[in-house]
Amino acid sequence: MVIRTEGLSYSFGSQQVVKSLSLQVPQGSIYGFLGPNGAGKTTTIKMLLNLLKTGEGSIFVFDKELQTNRIAILKEIGSLIEQPAIYAHMSGRENLLNRAMLLGVNDARVDEMLALVKLSNAAHKKTGQYSLGMKQRLGIALALLSDPKLLILDEPTNGLDPNGIIEIRELLVRLTREHDKTVFISSHLLAEIERMATHVGIINHGEMLFQGSIDDLQAISQPLVYIETDNTVDAANLLTRNGYEVADVNNDSLTVPFTSKKQMGVINGLLNQNGVTVFAINKQQKDLENLFLSITKSN
Amino acid sequence: MKGFLLSFRSEFYKSRKTIGFWGAVLLPLLISLLALAIFYFKSEKFIAMPALALWIQFALVSLGVMGTLLLPVFIIFIGYSVNSVEHRADTWKTLFSLPISRWSVYGAKFAYAVFLVFLCLDLFVLFTISFGNLLSVIKPELKFNTYHLEWELTQIYFKLFLSSLGVLSIQFLMSLLWSDFMKPMGIGLVLTIVGITAASKDWEYAYLMPYAHPMEALQSMFRGQKGPARDIVINVFTKDIYVSVAVAVVVFIAGYFIVQRRSVK
Numbered sequence: 001m002v003i004r005t006e007g008l009s010y011s012f013g014s015q016q017v018v019k020s021l022s023l024q025v026p027q028g029s030i031y032g033f034l035g036p037n038g039a040g041k042t043t044t045i046k047m048l049l050n051l052l053k054t055g056e057g058s059i060f061v062f063d064k065e066l067q068t069n070r071i072a073i074l075k076e077i078g079s080l081i082e083q084p085a086i087y088a089h090m091s092g093r094e095n096l097l098n099r100a101m102l103l104g105v106n107d108a109r110v111d112e113m114l115a116l117v118k119l120s121n122a123a124h125k126k127t128g129q130y131s132l133g134m135k136q137r138l139g140i141a142l143a144l145l146s147d148p149k150l151l152i153l154d155e156p157t158n159g160l161d162p163n164g165i166i167e168i169r170e171l172l173v174r175l176t177r178e179h180d181k182t183v184f185i186s187s188h189l190l191a192e193i194e195r196m197a198t199h200v201g202i203i204n205h206g207e208m209l210f211q212g213s214i215d216d217l218q219a220i221s222q223p224l225v226y227i228e229t230d231n232t233v234d235a236a237n238l239l240t241r242n243g244y245e246v247a248d249v250n251n252d253s254l255t256v257p258f259t260s261k262k263q264m265g266v267i268n269g270l271l272n273q274n275g276v277t278v279f280a281i282n283k284q285q286k287d288l289e290n291l292f293l294s295i296t297k298s299n
Numbered sequence: 300m301k302g303f304l305l306s307f308r309s310e311f312y313k314s315r316k317t318i319g320f321w322g323a324v325l326l327p328l329l330i331s332l333l334a335l336a337i338f339y340f341k342s343e344k345f346i347a348m349p350a351l352a353l354w355i356q357f358a359l360v361s362l363g364v365m366g367t368l369l370l371p372v373f374i375i376f377i378g379y380s381v382n383s384v385e386h387r388a389d390t391w392k393t394l395f396s397l398p399i400s401r402w403s404v405y406g407a408k409f410a411y412a413v414f415l416v417f418l419c420l421d422l423f424v425l426f427t428i429s430f431g432n433l434l435s436v437i438k439p440e441l442k443f444n445t446y447h448l449e450w451e452l453t454q455i456y457f458k459l460f461l462s463s464l465g466v467l468s469i470q471f472l473m474s475l476l477w478s479d480f481m482k483p484m485g486i487g488l489v490l491t492i493v494g495i496t497a498a499s500k501d502w503e504y505a506y507l508m509p510y511a512h513p514m515e516a517l518q519s520m521f522r523g524q525k526g527p528a529r530d531i532v533i534n535v536f537t538k539d540i541y542v543s544v545a546v547a548v549v550v551f552i553a554g555y556f557i558v559q560r561r562s563v564k
Binding site: 046049050051052053071077083086087088089094099101102103104 | 393396
C-alpha cells in the first residue's frame with residue numbers, strides 16, 4: 001500500500017469533519033477519492049501532507065509513519081491542493097524555476113514540464129494573466145516537477161475545458177501505467193472518477209461509505225437506460241410486459257436498468273415496432289446522490 | 300542547512316521583482332539623492348562648517364528621517380512584504396509540503412526580512428559616503444574630502460540595524476499570522492507612535508520598548524547639543540540594543556513554535 005491510514009479523524013472545534021477513515025491506496029493505482037463538496041476530502045488530503053496535525057489515528061505513506069518521516073515522505077509526493085498556489089507576479093516558467101530551486105531539480109526539467117502541460121507558449125507570461133485552466137495546468141506541472149512516486153491531486157480538473165480534462169486524464173493514466181506512479185485524486189464528479197480510476201473511495205460527512213476497486217463500484221453503481229418517448233406510460237407497460245424492470249416513469253421519460261448495449265438496441269426496436277416513437281435513448285450513470293442511496297441500501 | 304539556504308535563495312528569487320525588495324534599494328537611494336540635492340543647491344549654508352560637522356549634517360538628512368518615523372514604517376512594510384507574497388498566492392500550503400523542514404522555511408523567511416533591513420541600512424552608508432565624496436568633487440568648496448566618516452557611519456547604522464531587530468521580529472510574526480495588512484500595520488503604527496513619544500520624552504523605561512529603540516539609538520549618539528549637531532558619541536552596545544536583540548531572539552523562537560503547532564490553511 002502506498003497510502004494506508006488507520007482510524008484517521010479530524011475535528012474543527014467541536015465539528016468532526018473526518019471520522020475514523022481507513023484509506024488503502026495500492027501502488028500503481030489511480031485512487032479516486034470521491035465525495036460531495038464539504039465531505040472532508042481536502043481535510044483528509046491536508047492530513048496526508050502533514051499540513052494539519054492528525055487528530056487521531058495514524059498515516060503511513062510508503063509504509064513509513066508520516067509524523068516521524070515527514071521529509072523523506074514529502075520528497076516522494078507531488079501535490080496540488082484546492083486552487084493551485086502560484087505567484088501571480090512571476091511568469092509560469094519562473095514559478096517552476098523557483099520550485100525547481102527548492103526541490104533541487106534540474107532547470108531542464110522545467111521546460112519539459114511546460115511542454116508536457118502545453119504551456120511553453122505562455123511560459124514567459126505573468127501567471128496573473130493566466131486563465132483558470134492554465135493555472136490549473138501549471139499547478140499540475142508544479143506537482144509533477146520532482147518526478148514524485150505519488151501524486152496527490154485535489155480536484156485537478158476544476159476549471160479545465162473538456163479538452164483539458166481529457167488531456168489530464170490521459171496523462172494520469174500514462175503516469176500510472178508506464179511510469180509506475182500512484183495517483184490519489186479527489187473529485188466530486190462520479191463520471192470523471194469512473195473514467196480513469198482503478199480504485200475508489202467514497203466519502204460523505206467525513207465517513208467512508210465505500211472503498212474498493214472500480215469493478216466493485218460498478219456493481220453497486222448500476223447505470224440506467226434513459227428513454228424519451230411520445231408516450232411514456234404505454235412504453236413502460238410494453239416494456240414491463242416484455243420482462244423489463246422499469247425503474248422510473250414520468251411524463252417525459254422512463255428508465256430501465258442497463259445490462260448491455262445490445263439490450264438498448266432491443267428495447268429501441270421493441271418500442272418502434274409497437275408504435276411508440278423513441279425521441280432519445282441512452283446510457284446514464286447514476287449521479288453521486290443516487291449512488292449514495294444505493295450504497296446505503298446495499299449496506 | 301541546505302534547506303535553509305535553498306529557501307533563502309527562493310525568497311530572493313520571489314521578491315526580486317516586487318516593491319518589497321526594491322523598496323530596500325530605492326529608499327536609501329532617494330533619500331541620499333535628496334541630501335545630495337540639498338547640499339548641492341544650498342551649498343552656501345554649509346561652506347563655513349568644519350568637515351566633521353559637514354559630514355554629520357549631511358548624514359543627518361538620512362539619519363533624521365530614518366531614525367524617527369521612517370525606519371519603523373519601513374520595518375512594518377518589510378515584515379509584511381515577505382509574508383504577503385505567500386498570503387496572496389495562497390502558497391503556505393505548498394511551502395510547508397516541500398521536503399524541507401519547517402524550521403528552514405520559517406528561518407529563511409525571517410532571515411530574508413532581516414537581510415532586507417540590513418541591505419537598506421547598508422546602502423544608506425554606501426550612498427551617504429559616495430554622495431559626500433561626489434559633492435567634494437562637484438562642489439569643491441564643500442570640504443567633504445578632508446574628513447573620513449566611514450567607520451563612524453558604519454557603526455551608527457549598525458546600531459540602528461540592531462535597534463530595529465526587536466520591532467522587525469514582532470512585525471514579522473504579526474504579518475505571518477494575519478493575512479491582512481491592516482492589523483500589523485495598525486498595531487505597528489500605534490506602537491511606533493508610543494515608542495517615539497516615550498523615547499523623545501526621555502522616559503526612563505523607554506529602553507524596554509522595542510518600538511522606541513531606533514529613536515533611542517539615534518538620540519544616544521547625537522544628544523545634549525543645542526543647535527545643529529556637530530559631534531557624535533558612538534556606543535553601539537547600550538542596554539536598549541541588548542533589549543532589542545533579546546526581544547528578536549525570543550519572538551523568533553516563539554514564532555517557530557507557533558508555526559510548528561499551527562495547522563496550515
